[in-house]
Amino acid sequence: MPAATAALQGLAIAAFLLRASCALQFNTTGANSVKFPNDPAEALFSQITTDLHRFTKTGIHIDMVEQPYCSEREPSFRVQVLSGQVYIAGEVIDWHNTQSRNRNVKLQLLDVAQHYRLPDVDFLLLTGDWPPEDRSGQSTGCPLQGPVFMQTKKRRHDHVLLHPDHTFTDWNEANTPGWYQQQYLLAEAARAVPWGEKIGKLFFAGNIDTGNRHIMRDVDLTKYPEFDIRVWNWKDHNSPMKFVKLPEHVKYKYLLNWPGNTYSARLKTLLLCNSTVVHSQIDGWVEFWYHLLEHGRNIVLTKGIVQTGDVTNKMHKVVKKLVQNEKTAMRIAAAGAELAQNVLSVENVREYWYRLIVSYAKLQRFEVERHPDSVSLGESLTGPVIWRFEDRTCKMCSQTSFKR
Numbered sequence: 001m002p003a004a005t006a007a008l009q010g011l012a013i014a015a016f017l018l019r020a021s022c023a024l025q026f027n028t029t030g031a032n033s034v035k036f037p038n039d040p041a042e043a044l045f046s047q048i049t050t051d052l053h054r055f056t057k058t059g060i061h062i063d064m065v066e067q068p069y070c071s072e073r074e075p076s077f078r079v080q081v082l083s084g085q086v087y088i089a090g091e092v093i094d095w096h097n098t099q100s101r102n103r104n105v106k107l108q109l110l111d112v113a114q115h116y117r118l119p120d121v122d123f124l125l126l127t128g129d130w131p132p133e134d135r136s137g138q139s140t141g142c143p144l145q146g147p148v149f150m151q152t153k154k155r156r157h158d159h160v161l162l163h164p165d166h167t168f169t170d171w172n173e174a175n176t177p178g179w180y181q182q183q184y185l186l187a188e189a190a191r192a193v194p195w196g197e198k199i200g201k202l203f204f205a206g207n208i209d210t211g212n213r214h215i216m217r218d219v220d221l222t223k224y225p226e227f228d229i230r231v232w233n234w235k236d237h238n239s240p241m242k243f244v245k246l247p248e249h250v251k252y253k254y255l256l257n258w259p260g261n262t263y264s265a266r267l268k269t270l271l272l273c274n275s276t277v278v279h280s281q282i283d284g285w286v287e288f289w290y291h292l293l294e295h296g297r298n299i300v301l302t303k304g305i306v307q308t309g310d311v312t313n314k315m316h317k318v319v320k321k322l323v324q325n326e327k328t329a330m331r332i333a334a335a336g337a338e339l340a341q342n343v344l345s346v347e348n349v350r351e352y353w354y355r356l357i358v359s360y361a362k363l364q365r366f367e368v369e370r371h372p373d374s375v376s377l378g379e380s381l382t383g384p385v386i387w388r389f390e391d392r393t394c395k396m397c398s399q400t401s402f403k404r
Contacts, residue, residue, distance in 0.1 A: 041348050047288050048356050051161045052363060055147055059365040063396055064146030068124045068132065070397040072148070073389035076126040077102060077380075079109065079149075081118045081357070082368050086110070089374035090392040091384055094128070099384070101127040104169035106381055112353045113377070119361035120368040125149040127166065131157045142397035147360070154284045162288035163356060164349045167265040176246055179268070180346050186272035187341060189247040195274075195330055202278065202319045203252035205230040205244040206260065212282075212306045213260060219311050226319045228252065229311075249273050253329065254322055256315070258305055259285065271299070271340035276333045278318055280305045288352065289344060296328075298335035 069078055069090060075098035078089040086109060093099045105127060112118065124146075126132070131153040151165035170178035177185070206213065216231045230244065249255055250273040257267045257279045268289070270277045279293070282304035295301040302318060305311060322329045373393050375385050390399070 041343055041351075043292060044289060044343055044348060045352060045355050047162060047291055048352070048359050050291075051158075052147070052359055054158045055363050058144070060147060060360065060363045061144070062122070062366040063142040064144050065122050065124065066395060066397045067142035067144065067146050068148050069392060070142070070394035070399045072124065072126065072132055074126055074128040074130070074132070075102065076124055076128070076148075077106075078124050078371060078373070079121070080368060080371060080374055081113075081121045082370055083120070084113075084117060086113050086118070086377040087370060087374040088377055088380035088385075089371040090387050091380065092387055092389050092392075098127050099386075100172055101166040102384070103381065104166035105163075106377060107169045108164060108166075108353060110377060110381070112350055112357070115350060116354045118354070118357055121357055121361045121364065122366075122368045122371075123147065123149055123161075123360060125163070127151070131160045133157075149356075152285055152287050155286060156284075161356065161360065162286070164288060164352060165265050168349055171265065175243070176269075179344075179349075182246070182269055183272060183341055183345075186247060186250065186269070187274075187337075190250045190272070190274035190337070193250050195253065195333070198253040198275065199228070199251055200253050200323060201226055201228045202254040202256050202315060203228045203249060204256035204258055206258065207231070207233065212304070213258065215306075215308045215311065218308050224312065224316060226316070226323070227311075229256070246273075250275065253333075254278060254319060256280065268340050268344060271336040274333050274337045276300060276322055276329045277336055278302060278315070282306075289339075292339060292343065296332065298332060298339050300332065 065078075068076075073092065075092055075094050077091040080087040080089065088106065091102060093102060105125065126148055127150075129152075131150055132148065145159050147159050147161050149163050150160045151163060153160040153162060168179040170176075176182060213231050216229060219229075221227055221229060246269060249270065252273075253275055255270045255273060255275045255277050257270055257277055259266075259280065259282050265287075267277070267279060267287075278300045280302055293299050293301065300318060300322070302314060303310075305315070371393070373387065379385070392399070
């Protein structure tokens with residue numbers, strides 16, 4: 001893209017956000033949670049209770065908020081809501097696309113604040129890939145590990161509160177539009193390829209140098225015609241492989257979700273393709289909606305693919321079984337698409353944010369005071385104030401940097 005064109009586009013985006021920030025209208029009149037008669041949607045919200053369980057007896061105290069704010073140098077920012085106004089404090093980024101993640105999550109918070117009256121709250125939200133470990137007793141002045149908001153975690157991270165990830169806004173790094181546009185586009189693409197016209201193979205495309213995918217270097221795919229697995233080093237510009245657009249995935253009956261090292265949010269997108277999704281579960285990573293996944297009903301769950309035998313033996317058997325049970329595979333595909341299309345709707349995801357914030361606020365044991373590092377959400381969107389971790393104002397905890 002020519003530099004002049006890029007500059008003009010940047011100015012256009014900045015102007016749009018400036019207009020939005022100048023006209024921010026937060027809901028301060030009292031629109032509250034709605035009731036969902038749809039059982040799957042109500043089941044979605046049960047994750048909030050699970051995540052907050054650790055704090056139901058102790059409550060959430062101000063030092064439990066200060067502790068991660070003054071110890072986590074990972075990409076993050078503090079969120080405060082005071083008298084219906086939203087503020088962002090101490091925003092930290094790194095080189096790995098987290099500024100766009102921060103922006104996308106802040107846009108979701110803006111959306112929630114415009115639809116609901118939010119209670120006064122104060123919490124830290126992390127936007128990196130790796131949840132913090134429990135560091136109770138390791139920060140002078142603030143010994144208790146407080147809750148932090150994050151888009152993914154392992155089950156042992158019982159102090160991490162899951163929230164809808166940044167790709168619900170958009171996913172620029174993967175050259176794809178936002179989730180709600182994807183819901184429409186992939187549904188249209190899937191309708192154009194009925195089940196009987198889909199290719200009866202297990203399809204996957206992705207970077208080979210992440211997670212355990214390097215094992216594919218030792219697999220002779222010519223011996224396994226039921227696979228169409230394409231892996232390559234995306235940094236190798238001479239590689240014959242090319243990026244496979246998401247709408248092209250709908251052409252296959254079976255889709256493999258094989259997580260790598262970083263957060264990609266691919267799974268929910270694959271479910272939209274009305275194909276049977278096979279999910280390789282690696283290290284117990286979960287998102288806010290994963291508790292709705294049911295093996296044999298809306299997805300096929302397998303243990304993590306970590307060695308060549310998992311591909312040549314395990315995946316071979318999985319595909320063979322799906323081929324032999326065509327009606328079951330079709331039913332799983334339809335149920336997975338229903339989950340991604342209707343349960344993860346714009347209304348339900350917005351409601352999830354609201355219920356999470358309200359449930360958190362009910363456990364707070366302190367009055368929220370505006371932090372000296374904070375700026376308004378509108379200011380943070382139009383011209384983010386980026387901090388070094390070392391410069392954050394720590395009012396009651398000693399600043400401690402923990403290395404991963």
